[in-house]
Amino acid sequence: MKILAWARRGVQLLVVAGLCVLPWLNAAELRQISGSFFALDFFGIPFADPVGAAQVAATGFLPGERLLAGALISLALALVLGRVFCSWICPYGFFSELAHWARGRQGGAHVKECRAFAGKALLLGAGLAAALVAGFPAMGIVSLPGELSLLPMLVWQGGDFWLLLGAVTVPLAALILELAVGKRLWCRFVCPQSVLLGAAAQCLPAKVPGLCIGWQAANCTCKGKAPCQQACSLELNPRRKGGPDRRDCTNCGDCVNTCASYGKALEWRGMGYRVRRD
Amino acid sequence: MSLFVPPLRPPGAVDEEIFLRKCVRCGKCVTACPHESIELAGGLGRSRRTPQVRPRRKPCYLCMKCPPVCPTGALDTGVKEITRAGMGQAYILKDRCHNYKTGTMCMTCYDRCPLRGTAVVLSGGLVPAMTTACVGCGICDYVCPVQAVEIVPASSRFVPPMAAPTEKAPGGKS
Numbered sequence: 001m002k003i004l005a006w007a008r009r010g011v012q013l014l015v016v017a018g019l020c021v022l023p024w025l026n027a028a029e030l031r032q033i034s035g036s037f038f039a040l041d042f043f044g045i046p047f048a049d050p051v052g053a054a055q056v057a058a059t060g061f062l063p064g065e066r067l068l069a070g071a072l073i074s075l076a077l078a079l080v081l082g083r084v085f086c087s088w089i090c091p092y093g094f095f096s097e098l099a100h101w102a103r104g105r106q107g108g109a110h111v112k113e114c115r116a117f118a119g120k121a122l123l124l125g126a127g128l129a130a131a132l133v134a135g136f137p138a139m140g141i142v143s144l145p146g147e148l149s150l151l152p153m154l155v156w157q158g159g160d161f162w163l164l165l166g167a168v169t170v171p172l173a174a175l176i177l178e179l180a181v182g183k184r185l186w187c188r189f190v191c192p193q194s195v196l197l198g199a200a201a202q203c204l205p206a207k208v209p210g211l212c213i214g215w216q217a218a219n220c221t222c223k224g225k226a227p228c229q230q231a232c233s234l235e236l237n238p239r240r241k242g243g244p245d246r247r248d249c250t251n252c253g254d255c256v257n258t259c260a261s262y263g264k265a266l267e268w269r270g271m272g273y274r275v276r277r278d
Numbered sequence: 279m280s281l282f283v284p285p286l287r288p289p290g291a292v293d294e295e296i297f298l299r300k301c302v303r304c305g306k307c308v309t310a311c312p313h314e315s316i317e318l319a320g321g322l323g324r325s326r327r328t329p330q331v332r333p334r335r336k337p338c339y340l341c342m343k344c345p346p347v348c349p350t351g352a353l354d355t356g357v358k359e360i361t362r363a364g365m366g367q368a369y370i371l372k373d374r375c376h377n378y379k380t381g382t383m384c385m386t387c388y389d390r391c392p393l394r395g396t397a398v399v400l401s402g403g404l405v406p407a408m409t410t411a412c413v414g415c416g417i418c419d420y421v422c423p424v425q426a427v428e429i430v431p432a433s434s435r436f437v438p439p440m441a442a443p444t445e446k447a448p449g450g451k452s
Binding site: 022023026027029034035036039040041046048049052055056059060061063064065067068070088134135136137141142146149153154156157159160162163166194 | 293295296298299300301302303304305306309310314317318320321324326327341347348349350351352428
């Protein structure tokens with residue numbers, strides 16, 4: 001399964017590199033992929049940030065057809081594949097993982113996943129209320145995948161120092177904080193995109209095929225601090241009936257790779273049988 | 279230009295208030311523009327990262343490639359004709375324009391207007407004058423050698439104090 005880990009890193013790098021050259025490719029009439037992570041056209045298929053569409057709805061308007069279709073497609077992908085956007089595509093997720101790897105995990109009080117998600121959901125609600133009051137999608141500045149994907153466009157248009165500084169301030173501040181603390185704070189406690197994607201991932205009914213990580217208690221040989229839990233950059237506990245919660249897990253596969261060296265109790269589950277947590 | 283005048287939007291933009299609510303700042307119109315006329319705005323307010331045209335940097339050449347790519351409806355995808363671009367209105371400033379100020383005959387704005395004869399006409403057969411058919415692309419502003427043209431976005435009612443009178447469009451548009 002190591003190959004999957006390498007493939008994921010490859011895709012992450014490809015996405016970051018692709019975003020960096022996208023405006024120049026578009027200018028050269030190569031428009032098969034265009035836009036940003038707020039709204040993207042990928043070979044004719046629309047993808048969109050569901051938070052963006054939700055904000056437009058919050059301001060009192062029905063989102064445009066392609067924006068709505070793009071948001072629904074993104075949510076449908078999360079429903080079937082889980083939050084793979086976070087672990088395979090999101091540029092901030094990539095840099096956050098890099099910072100986490102560079103710093104190494106730091107100790108400290110563990111926050112329950114349900115509380116972290118509730119906090120994020122509350123922030124999202126506050127952001128939607130802000131969009132309603134302010135009359136514009138005010139959460140753009142904290143929508144880091146979209147914000148980072150606009151950065152090359154700002155460079156391409158010849159943006160001045162202040163414009164570029166305004167674009168990198170929030171992601172850079174978040175990364176510096178994560179480097180200092182040694183935890184992936186933004187993805188766990190703030191990211192508004194992860195709330196909607198996580199909620200969609202959790203909506204998958206039991207016994208309906210969908211990508212997830214399963215745990216077989218009988219094969220688990222580890223005692224005490226589990227290596228799989230140590231491997232998870234989001235500090236989730238994969239050792240539960242049904243595996244890590246689809247709402248919080250980004251399906252990065254780090255726990256599965258680690259477990260492969262032990263009892264192989266963690267495994268990918270997709271189209272076949274899947275155990276749901278009670 | 280007054281600080282309170284909103285930015286000039288790309289062709290096909292809906293009413294400014296609705297535009298600000300509908301646009302998700304995705305930048306698709308920016309990269310769709312072959313002339314690099316559209317840019318994302320800076321700042322921290324409601325206009326942050328919204329697309330705008332600054333005619334003195336680069337005007338809109340009315341290729342109409344941006345409205346169809348807008349996924350949000352902030353740009354009306356049905357707008358295809360340049361006469362419906364509806365970006366704004368150009369005004370000739372009498373205190374700067376050669377024709378008004380010194381009597382020197384300068385036809386630069388008239389010659390370069392994509393809607394020549396409709397949006398800009400020769401008043402009295404001699405002096406360029408803007409009409410109500412102007413869509414505010416800003417080419418006249420860009421080419422004017424003395425910056426005697428000002429583009430006011432469609433969402434603004436601002437009229438420059440020294441603006442020459444806007445004439446009725448030939449053919450009846452009022």
